[in-house]
Amino acid sequence: MTDVVTGEAVVVEVRIAQLPSRALALLIDMTVQFVTLFGVSQLIGILAWNADEALVVMLYIAFTVSVLVGYPVVFETLSRGRSLGKLALGLRVVSDDGGPERFRQALFRGLSGMVEFWMLGGAPALIGSLISEKGKRLGDVFAGTVVIAERSPRQYGPPLEMPPPLAAWAATLELSRLPEGVAATARQYLMRWHDLSPAVQHEMGVRIATEMSAFVSPPPPSGVPPFAYLTAVLAERRRRDQVRLAQRIGAPPPDPRFQAPSQAPYQPYPQPPAPPPAPYGPPFAPPTQAPQPPRPPQVPQAPPTTTPGGFVPPA
Structure with missing residues (x-):
């Protein structure tokens, strides 16, 4: 290991x-x-x-x-x-x-x-x-x-999925200079990402992504988190290995996910969604003013009648 x-x-x-x-x-x-x-x-x-x-x-x-x-x-x-x-x-x-x-x-x-x-x-x-x-x-x-x-059975977990906003950018990467040790470091970091504290997640992600960017070109688009950058690079590396193996044995790619993505313009990486609203509407807020007493209902009055001479009789 x-x-x-x-x-x-x-x-x-x-x-x-x-x-x-x-x-x-x-x-x-x-x-x-x-x-x-x-x-x-x-x-x-x-x-x-x-x-x-x-x-x-x-x-x-x-x-x-x-x-x-x-x-x-x-x-x-x-x-x-x-x-x-x-x-x-x-x-x-x-x-x-x-x-x-x-x-x-x-x-x-x-x-x-x-x-x-x-x-x-x-x-x-x-x-x-x-x-x-x-x-x-x-x-x-x-x-x-x-x-x-440290000597435990090697467990890579499920395959890394390509982040959709980075698929077109990842297809243009030059990965021939990426050392196996740096890729193994990134893979182990992604496997243990959920077990790390937020501060360690960010610090280690930035450090490993910086080290990997020295061997991978072109640079990532602005605003890409380290976790997404490392995932995209490793997923693209795995896709190319799968395609290369399929071409060597003369077989089609086993999964349509390994086809090269279309060269669409880069879309900004989505921000995390806002927290969902409360299940029963907004929380109750007490009134700031004292409630006013209800007003008594008003009885409608009949319109006044007039005489032919325009005189209005008193009520």
């Missing part, structure tokens, strides 16, 4: 690591640390045979702390969240926001791991992993990290 790191964020097909996988990775790491400690202690004993006893004890303590704390901190910082055990089982430590693990977070995890595993036998880590919804131990809680599994 392709491991893609874009800027400050990691975009991978991930799932929360299960407890058995994390336990096996921890066992591998602790075995490496124990073997390293044993070898270093033997070397110190040989080299400091006639040295001062206090110096020997100080060296033992210094190397023990360096191996127990420095091993996970150095490996996870340099490899972006992977130790030897996690690398063997396809696990990675990432930040809660999906970004790569930083040195400060690795240091928090290393210091807490020395207490959780080497001093208390792993009981706090086990209890915390069982209680937490994401399987976090105390070091992950304090550091703001989570352990994820």
Whole structure:
């Protein structure tokens, strides 16, 4: 599986690591640390045979702390969240926001791991992993990290549908320079789009779309969101692959959707629709003025009658 790191964020097909996988990775790491400690202690004993006893004890303590704390901190910082055990089982430590693990977070995890595993036998880590919804131990809680599994079955989901307003523009794209890694990054981002927060959706979308635009021409029309731009490019790339495969085997395209769209002028990308009105009309608003009392009905009066001389008799 392709491991893609874009800027400050990691975009991978991930799932929360299960407890058995994390336990096996921890066992591998602790075995490496124990073997390293044993070898270093033997070397110190040989080299400091006639040295001062206090110096020997100080060296033992210094190397023990360096191996127990420095091993996970150095490996996870340099490899972006992977130790030897996690690398063997396809696990990675990432930040809660999906970004790569930083040195400060690795240091928090290393210091807490020395207490959780080497001093208390792993009981706090086990209890915390069982209680937490994401399987976090105390070091992950304090550091703001989570352990994820990268080696999962490749699931591409349903095919990406071409946005209708961008179909004519996508038919003119030059896609021969688009690297597979950039396309895989965009595909993984679109698959996980609904699982990201709005801020991360926009930030990662702009970053990936900017990177893709360096290999794709012509540029997109103005006002196109990053999500729609990436969807149109990948959908057009897939359509051309389908057409090329059909021509190679001498068969017609399997679906009329793979036919090239007509060169119609670009239509602006539609804005999101307005929210629907309330099901029972507008909400009730209390009157601002006091209601007036009803007026009594007026009885119609008969028109006055006149005499032949024009005299009107009194009522």
